[in-house]
Amino acid sequence: MKDDIFIHLCQPDAYKSCGACCGSYNYADSTKESLVGRLKSRTDLFHKTVTRPEDLTGFSEMVKISEDQAKIFEVIYCCEYFGFLDDEERKVGCLLHPHRNKGVDLRESSFYGRELCEGHLCPSYQYLSREEKLALINIITDDWYLYGLCVTDxxxxxxxxxxxxxxxxxxxxxxxxxxxxxxxxxxxxxxxxxxxxxxxxxxxxxxxxxxxxxxxxxxxxxxxxxxxxxxxxxxxxxxxxxxxxxxxxxxxxxxxxxxxxxxxxxxxxxxx
Ligand code: SF4
Ligand code: SF4
Structure with a gap:
């Protein structure tokens, strides 16, 4: 990475990513095992049932009915569109992102809406130094769960x-x-x-x-x-x-x- 390049903490490389601000750790049961099961099943469901924007309401309802909705903190939304981005399940992120949907941005249908989702940068972008960011990215090479917990702390x-x-x-x-x-x-x-x-x-x-x-x-x-x-x-x-x-x-x-x-x-x- 060159010095003048913006460090993308959310998706730093091909082996991990973060989705903490999508509410991923706000489920009452936010153990890795529980989250992996949750993300696997909703990502599968997304691939099977969503082929056009009109399918999103049905997908959202199915996720909310089938998954435990108990939260740690009521005020923070846990987004149902947060899932696995790759077949190897190394990267987590937004299933509505244009990269996932042949260039079509579906985030308008989400709880926060496209503009908020697209523009959000958490305080770690501002408060971690460049060296701290790069060091952490080098240390936690390929564990999205641990990376998300640490990069936001x-x-x-x-x-x-x-x-x-x-x-x-x-x-x-x-x-x-x-x-x-x-x-x-x-x-x-x-x-x-x-x-x-x-x-x-x-x-x-x-x-x-x-x-x-x-x-x-x-x-x-x-x-x-x-x-x-x-x-x-x-x-x-x-x-x-x-x-x-x-x-x-x-x-x-x-x-x-x-x-x-x-x-x-x-x-x-x-x-x-
Ligand atoms: S919590 Fe920060 S690093 Fe993680 S996905 Fe959100 S903005 Fe990106
Ligand atoms: S729509 Fe995507 S980016 Fe927005 S909160 Fe949900 S998963 Fe995160």
Whole structure:
């Protein structure tokens, strides 16, 4: 990628994409397994039943009847036109997009309408630096589910690269994350988004947020109750939906994050 090229976070390459703003993670059951099943069946249904714009109403009704509509946050719409874009099911995105429909843009029929869908760029476009964007794209090579969770978690991405940069006195050039050894270490960190041992599984949690009907709030870690100082990894812990039962668990969490940063720094310097 050349320096002057816009970085398309939504569809960065042929091996992954994001669809977080289409409501893909807002189903009450948003595990990868559940989402894959949902997207497979609606994409099949779309191919079988939609041959002209008039078919979209029937498709939309069928999806809404056949799929569980329970949501985490009522205010965010979960779009029924979000599906798999390729046969290998590596890329997710809009089934109404003109690229999918011989140049015909069908997004006018959607909940948000064509203009909103086409023009939307989430805050990650603005707040992640060019290096952070490219590094993340290089680290999460081919997992749309993990990529979408991480690329929209500005705190997580910025906190990690800040800690790494402080440790090695520079932001690693994004190309360095194409090296397997560095990529694997960083990928282990970002994979905590789904495998973090201290994660709350409450269905009203998503990253640092928790939801109550149409309200949402940031779930802070209560250090006073735990009987310790605010952790240096606080923003990472919140992004990972952490729920520590006691200070021993919090210290274990800190050790895991620190170990990852140390390993990445050592490896970076060894292969510099
Ligand atoms: S959440 Fe951001 S990166 Fe993801 S599809 Fe929407 S605009 Fe693109
Ligand atoms: S119509 Fe397409 S782009 Fe718009 S919300 Fe639905 S899936 Fe996303």
């Amino acid at each position: 500005i705190d997580l991405v910025k906190s990690y690269f800040r800690l790494i940069s402080e440790r090695i006195c520079e932001m690693p050039p994004p190309e360095r994350f194409r090296e397997n050894v560095l990529r694997e270490i960083a990928l282990r960190f970002f994979s905590y988004k789904t495998s973090w041992p201290f994660r709350s599984y409450a269905t009203n949690r998503f990253g640092k947020y928790y939801f109550d009907g149409s309200e949402y709030m940031i779930k802070n870690i209560n250090y006073e109750t735990l009987g310790c100082e605010k952790s240096r990894f606080d923003s990472i812990f919140r992004s990972l939906s952490s729920e520590f039962k006691n200070v021993r668990e919090l210290k274990e969490g800190e050790k895991l994050i620190q170990a990852n940063i140390d390993e990445l720094a050592r490896t970076y310097e060894r292969f510099a």
